[in-house]
Amino acid sequence: MSSVAISLLDLDSEEIKCFEAEDYQTRVAKWCAGCGDFGALNAVKRLLAKEQLQPEKMAFVSGIGCSSRFPHYVNAYGFHGIHGRALPIATGLKLARPELDVFVVMGDGDCTSIGAGHWIHATRYNADMTVLLLDNAIYGLTKNQTSPTTPQGYASNTSPRGSVLPALDPLQATLGISNASFVAQTADWVPVHLYATLQAAYEHPGFSFVRILQRCPKFTPDVFLDNVKNPDITELLIHENGVDVPSLEKLYKHRRVHDPKNIDDARALAQRTDMLRLGIFFRDDSLPVYEEVRAVPPVSAEEKIVRLNEEFDRYGV
Amino acid sequence: MASKETTITAVPEHTVEIITNSGEGAQKCAQIFGQTCAKMGNGVWTVEIIPAEIEPPHHTVTSTSGNIIRFGTDKVTNWGDRSKLAIAFNDQVLLSRHRLDSFADDCIILHESIWENHEDEAIRDGYAKAMKEMSSKNYRFIKVPIEEETLKVVDNAQHGKNMFALGLLTEIYQRDLSIIEKQIAYIFRTKSAKVTELNVELVKNGMAWARENLDFQFIIDSVPAEESRVVMNGNQACALGAIAAGMEICAMYPITPATSVSHELCDIIESYGGMVHQAEDEIAAAGVALGASYGGKVALTVTSGPGLALKTEFLALAIMVEIPLVVLDVQRGGPSTGLPTKVEQSDLLAALYGQPGDAPRVVIAPRTIEECFHSMITARRIAETFRCVVIILTDANLATGVQQFTRPDFDERWQGELIDASPVPEGLRPYDWDHDTGMSRRIIPGTPGGQHTVTGLAHDEESRVSYDPGSNERGQRMRSRKLAVFQSTLMPPPIYGDEEGDLLVVGWGSTQGAIEEAVDRARAEGRKVSSCQLTFLSPLEPGLKEIFSKFRKVMTVEINYSDNLGDPYITEETRRLGQLCWVLRAHTLVDLDCWTSVPGQPLRPNDIYNSIIENIENGSST
Numbered sequence: 001m002s003s004v005a006i007s008l009l010d011l012d013s014e015e016i017k018c019f020e021a022e023d024y025q026t027r028v029a030k031w032c033a034g035c036g037d038f039g040a041l042n043a044v045k046r047l048l049a050k051e052q053l054q055p056e057k058m059a060f061v062s063g064i065g066c067s068s069r070f071p072h073y074v075n076a077y078g079f080h081g082i083h084g085r086a087l088p089i090a091t092g093l094k095l096a097r098p099e100l101d102v103f104v105v106m107g108d109g110d111c112t113s114i115g116a117g118h119w120i121h122a123t124r125y126n127a128d129m130t131v132l133l134l135d136n137a138i139y140g141l142t143k144n145q146t147s148p149t150t151p152q153g154y155a156s157n158t159s160p161r162g163s164v165l166p167a168l169d170p171l172q173a174t175l176g177i178s179n180a181s182f183v184a185q186t187a188d189w190v191p192v193h194l195y196a197t198l199q200a201a202y203e204h205p206g207f208s209f210v211r212i213l214q215r216c217p218k219f220t221p222d223v224f225l226d227n228v229k230n231p232d233i234t235e236l237l238i239h240e241n242g243v244d245v246p247s248l249e250k251l252y253k254h255r256r257v258h259d260p261k262n263i264d265d266a267r268a269l270a271q272r273t274d275m276l277r278l279g280i281f282f283r284d285d286s287l288p289v290y291e292e293v294r295a296v297p298p299v300s301a302e303e304k305i306v307r308l309n310e311e312f313d314r315y316g317v
Numbered sequence: 318m319a320s321k322e323t324t325i326t327a328v329p330e331h332t333v334e335i336i337t338n339s340g341e342g343a344q345k346c347a348q349i350f351g352q353t354c355a356k357m358g359n360g361v362w363t364v365e366i367i368p369a370e371i372e373p374p375h376h377t378v379t380s381t382s383g384n385i386i387r388f389g390t391d392k393v394t395n396w397g398d399r400s401k402l403a404i405a406f407n408d409q410v411l412l413s414r415h416r417l418d419s420f421a422d423d424c425i426i427l428h429e430s431i432w433e434n435h436e437d438e439a440i441r442d443g444y445a446k447a448m449k450e451m452s453s454k455n456y457r458f459i460k461v462p463i464e465e466e467t468l469k470v471v472d473n474a475q476h477g478k479n480m481f482a483l484g485l486l487t488e489i490y491q492r493d494l495s496i497i498e499k500q501i502a503y504i505f506r507t508k509s510a511k512v513t514e515l516n517v518e519l520v521k522n523g524m525a526w527a528r529e530n531l532d533f534q535f536i537i538d539s540v541p542a543e544e545s546r547v548v549m550n551g552n553q554a555c556a557l558g559a560i561a562a563g564m565e566i567c568a569m570y571p572i573t574p575a576t577s578v579s580h581e582l583c584d585i586i587e588s589y590g591g592m593v594h595q596a597e598d599e600i601a602a603a604g605v606a607l608g609a610s611y612g613g614k615v616a617l618t619v620t621s622g623p624g625l626a627l628k629t630e631f632l633a634l635a636i637m638v639e640i641p642l643v644v645l646d647v648q649r650g651g652p653s654t655g656l657p658t659k660v661e662q663s664d665l666l667a668a669l670y671g672q673p674g675d676a677p678r679v680v681i682a683p684r685t686i687e688e689c690f691h692s693m694i695t696a697r698r699i700a701e702t703f704r705c706v707v708i709i710l711t712d713a714n715l716a717t718g719v720q721q722f723t724r725p726d727f728d729e730r731w732q733g734e735l736i737d738a739s740p741v742p743e744g745l746r747p748y749d750w751d752h753d754t755g756m757s758r759r760i761i762p763g764t765p766g767g768q769h770t771v772t773g774l775a776h777d778e779e780s781r782v783s784y785d786p787g788s789n790e791r792g793q794r795m796r797s798r799k800l801a802v803f804q805s806t807l808m809p810p811p812i813y814g815d816e817e818g819d820l821l822v823v824g825w826g827s828t829q830g831a832i833e834e835a836v837d838r839a840r841a842e843g844r845k846v847s848s849c850q851l852t853f854l855s856p857l858e859p860g861l862k863e864i865f866s867k868f869r870k871v872m873t874v875e876i877n878y879s880d881n882l883g884d885p886y887i888t889e890e891t892r893r894l895g896q897l898c899w900v901l902r903a904h905t906l907v908d909l910d911c912w913t914s915v916p917g918q919p920l921r922p923n924d925i926y927n928s929i930i931e932n933i934e935n936g937s938s939t
Contacts, residue, residue: 059762060770061608071770072782077762078770079611081604082634088601092608092616093762095566095594100612100762118604121597299590301563301729307588308561308727314503315547317356317721 019052021045029073034221036214037067039188040134043195044074044103047202058101061090063115065107066141066216067134084115087122087131091290094127098291101202102129108149109139112170116148123177125290126207130198133170133209136216137223144219151223171270171281174209175263181206181287183266184243184280188214189228193236193278196243200280206289213276227276237269237279260284321532328535330360330389331490332396334403334419335482336410338375339368339382342479347384349500350486351719354386355548356496358539360393361386362830363550364919365717366414367658369573376440378413385419390538393720394685394830398923400424402489402535404482406463408432408447415451417918422455425533427485430460459531461485466526470519480516484523490535494520545724551689551715554722555645556581558693559617561725563732564643565591566616568605570598573657574713575621575647599624603631603644610640611771613736613761615697619645622664623654625671625708632706633672636796638771639748639757641700641707643693648712650917659917660713662826662876665896668708669855675793677800678706680855682826687722688852689715694731701733703799704759710854712876714827714919741767747780748795755798800856807853809860814840814847817867820933822848823909824874825897828920832874835925846929854900862905872910872932873898874925879913 024045031037048058058076062068064083071078077100081089090104111119111133122131138156139145145158148168155162174183182204186197194212201208215223227234235254238244242260249255254275258265260283270281299307333350337343344365351363366383373380387397399421405411405428414420432444448458463481464474471477480501487497498517505512549557556578559567567586569579583593596602599620606616620628625646635642650656651663668680679699683692689711696707741760747769749757760767769780777788812821813833824832829850839846847868851858865871875895880887894902898911912928914920 055768056763056765064773072772074770075768077768079608079638080770080772080774082630082773085600085604085631088596088604089608089611091594091601092566092568092605092610093612094608095592095605096609096612096614096616097762117597118601121601294592294594296587296590296592299588301732304560304563304589304732305727305729308557311557311585312547312724315549315553316724317358317542317546317548 019049021049024048024055024075026073026075030069031066032217034215034217035066036136036188036212036216037070037134039191039194039214040067040105040132040212041070041073043191043198044132046195047198050199051202053101057099058103059093060103060105061086061093062105063107063110064141065110065139067105067107068110070105084110084113085118086110087115087118090129091122091125091127094129094291095294098128098295102127104129104131106131106133107140108133108135108137108170109147112148112168112173119174120177123174123207123209124179126179126181126287127290128205128207130201130208131210132198133211134214135170135211136214136220137167138216138220140216140219150220154220154223156219169270170211172267175267175270175282179287180209180282181284182208182280183282184209185211185213186278187224187227188212189224190248190278192245192247193243196245197278197280200243200283204283205285206287233275235275235277237277237281239280241283242280323532323534325534325536328537329391330387330393330397331402331535331537332385332387332398332400333486334383334385334400334414335479336366336381336383336403336414337406337479338380338410339370340372341382341406341475343383345504346479346483347386348719349497349504350483350492351384351386351388352500352548353492353496354388355719355721357493358541359388359537360391361388361548361719361721362393362396363387363717363719364396364714369657376407376409376443378409378416381410381413383410383414388537390540395834395922396718396831396919397834398921403427404461404485405429406478408444412447412450415454420454420456423457424454425457425459427459427461429463431462431464433460461526461530466522467519470522471515477515477519480519481523481526484520484525485527487520488524488527489531489533490537494524542721546721547724548719548721549686550717550719551683551686551711552577552647552717553581554686554689555693555709555711558690560586560589560591561690561727561731562694562697563615564617564693564697565589565614566594566606566609567591567619568594568596568602568609568616569619570596570602570624572599572621572624574649574716575619575624575645577716578619578645578647599627600631603628603642607631607635607640607642610635610642611761613738613763615641615643615701615733617643617645619647621647621649622651622667625664625667629671632678633674633676634773635706636672636676636678637773639704639759639796640771641704641759643696643700644706644708645693646708646710647716648710650915656917658713660827660876660919661915661917662710662712662828662896664710665825665854665877666899668710669900675797677797678708678855679703679800679803680708680710680853682710682852682854683715684826684829684850684852685722686715686718686720690722690725697733699803701759703756703803705799710826712827736761738764740765746778747771748776748778748792750778750791750795753798754802755795756802804856804859807856807858809864810849810851810858812847812849812864815845816847816864818845818847819869820844820846820929821865821868821871822846822874822925822929823851823871823897823901824848825851825854828874828876831920831922832925834922835929838922838926839929844929844933846933851897854897857900857904861901862907865905865907865909870910870932871907872912872928873901874920874928875911875913876915876920877913878915879911
């Protein structure tokens with residue numbers, strides 16, 4: 001357990017502890033050098049420090065895969081679950097403990113393949129959680145197998161002559177689910193955008209789905225190389241209710257004002273393949289949040305017994 | 318029937334069947350009749366006969382829906398042997414029960430009169446053939462104009478014949494009409510008063526018809542109970558038990574025959590501050606329950622065989638991370654989709670060993686409907702105390718069977734204690750296993766200073782992923798140790814009958830009543846037979862080897878599959894055994910035999926009795 005957290009608990013201390021981003025890291029992450037997961041971890045740490053979140057009042061839930069080691073490196077409660085099934089665990093946790101800040105970290109195989117069923121339904125439940133899809137378009141931990149988001153034609157150990165199917169687009173899929181409330185895309189090579197997107201996702205009340213594009217240095221080192229090298233083939237979606245990072249104005253000449261309230265435009269933009277688009281595609285803060293919809297007033301143990309006795313009268317002989 | 322003298326026969330018990338097409342309300346009729354018998358002080362056990370389909374084609378041998386009610390002066394612990402009286406709405410559903418050998422040779426059968434001379438030739442033919450097939454027995458057939466009489470009160474006989482039938486039973490068994498009226502009013506409480514009125518009128522018409530036309534009645538005395546009692550089925554008992562145990566989150570996915578537990582919970586749990594989450598699949602239901610438990614609520618997931626199979630990986634995760642979780646498995650016939658609506662003790666081995674690696678968990682099998690209720694409370698307590706998974710195995714027999722039991726005296730402590738969420742002292746680790754017991758403090762999110770990441774990977778006391786041999790061995794040993802510690806709190810199982818003899822019958826779960834009734838019969842003939850019904854299957858109750866050693870032979874009786882010695886290729890070497898039999902042989906090194914059967918219905922005392930006699934007379938000694 002982190003000594004940082006323990007010092008926090010010094011209740012006699014008058015001093016209010018101020019967390020730095022590094023206070024949220026527990027140990028050195030065991031990802032490969034150049035892994036996109038580092039970018040996501042750094043952005044998250046920055047967000048936690050910005051929000052000054054108490055380490056014990058948040059939980060990071062993950063599945064299985066390289067990116068799912070994420071919770072081990074964050075000074076918070078963590079649940080490193082089973083492959084594809086972070087979302088049900090996170091949903092249960094949120095139902096039991098709505099006051100906790102819940103973050104979910106999944107990889108592309110985790111979320112869009114083995115966990116695809118849960119992804120659809122968790123989106124529809126719209127429990128308030130920040131959901132990170134760390135998408136490097138490949139299975140890394142099991143060593144280079146095609147995932148649903150691997151680009152068509154891209155070679156891997158399971159598709160040595162190139163992936164035969166068109167890649168699944170997680171944005172289009174999520175935007176097609178009833179009650180989806182927040183859908184965004186960002187990339188690890190634009191850290192300020194990544195951070196700003198996570199900030200918006202955290203602030204959104206509901207299921208905030210953020211696809212983070214990143215490379216795997218071992219197996220997909222060049223998957224986004226063109227976009228990394230040439231900002232002119234990327235378009236930023238900007239809006240006062242979306243993400244707008246002024247410092248990116250010079251680098252990215254394609255900037256489109258897109259109101260994230262507009263689901264039709266969001267779907268149309270997600271479908272277009274002319275350019276890569278980063279930003280908030282859709283956001284509706286007014287949609288019902290599952291744990292709020294299901295909330296009922298607590299009942300004391302004594303009161304439960306009174307009601308049980310009434311219930312049993314019905315079965316009385 | 319001519320105007321007559323009515324013969325009134327006093328009997329200690331009777332078994333009655335109501336047999337209809339699916340959708341004709343047999344369950345409602347039987348439910349009211351069974352509840353009324355219970356409320357009048359009779360011992361009762363009911364069994365549902367349900368097709369897996371909602372409403373299969375009518376008037377066929379596969380459309381049979383019905384209910385068997387065994388009731389008597391004393392306590393009734395099982396569905397007994399063959400039925401003494403049946404009411405059938407058509408010849409085909411009747412024939413289906415005849416083919417299952419469900420009726421006593423002298424069974425009185427009241428059946429619908431319109432089919433014999435029906436305008437449809439196919440129906441007339443079917444009727445004639447059915448009656449011919451059944452003529453091998455000495456049933457007493459009595460034709461009743463059920464539909465005609467029902468139409469005098471309602472326009473659609475489909476929704477009314479069941480109440481007319483209830484009226485026949487009310488008269489034949491001299492049931493208290495005022496209780497029946499109350500039951501009807503309750504069942505139709507959400508409908509208009511007119512609906513209750515019409516239903517009561519139908520019951521009264523049934524009674525009047527029976528009074529005028531039947532020449533017999535049966536009297537079954539009742540002994541007023543000394544203590545306050547309740548009557549319900551096993552699924553209702555489990556649902557109410559979950560609430561009495563303070564469980565506030567139930568995550569489930571629809572599956573027969575478990576779903577009605579969730580129905581019951583859906584109706585009432587919110588007024589106890591809880592909720593039912595209907596998940597997108599069985600796996601997610603386990604995951605949501607686990608997530609809720611991780612958050613500090615002991616959650617419940619409810620399922621049946623195929624669902625248990627799907628939850629396997631999550632159960633292993635719960636065991637690995639030592640998060641308490643209660644799983645209720647209402648067993649049905651397997652493997653695969655199997656027999657969805659019918660009983661089998663199908664999941665013992667899957668519940669015990671369903672995971673790769675060593676995944677120790679507690680498995681409990683309630684024996685009665687009363688135990689269904691209390692096992693939920695026990696399960697929560699064990700799960701929390703030992704940070705473990707507890708699987709409760711009931712079955713379709715307990716799920717839908719209705720029985721009385723002593724009304725529980727609720728205790729606040731059943732609802733569990735608040736989890737210690739005080740700041741974690743420096744140096745306390747997430748798995749600070751006590752060296753002897755493997756037990757450790759459960760630290761839930763929100764606890765200051767307790768941050769750690771639980772993982773399904775092998776881990777050390779700090780919950781850090783660790784692949785070294787020492788950590789893995791230690792983790793496995795500590796998780797296993799908890800079962801041994803729990804076992805040390807259990808008592809040896811009681812023996813029904815003498816503590817030594819020629820044969821000990823060992824059962825588990827719902828078969829207790831039928832086994833003990835069979836043992837009673839054998840003992841009445843001077844046979845040295847006893848029985849022992851296990852509730853704890855993991856860990857097993859202590860002292861079994863010692864108990865078994867006092868008997869010349871030991872045999873399990875189970876509702877699951879085993880090969881028959883003497884069948885082609887089946888030898889002592891190739892024979893595959895009943896599920897408990899395997900477990901007990903491994904556990905005690907005693908050469909147990911087994912008698913098992915998979916008829917898709919509860920075991921009958923008489924069949925168990927025959928197996929006992931056969932085993933004593935023919936079997937080799939243990």
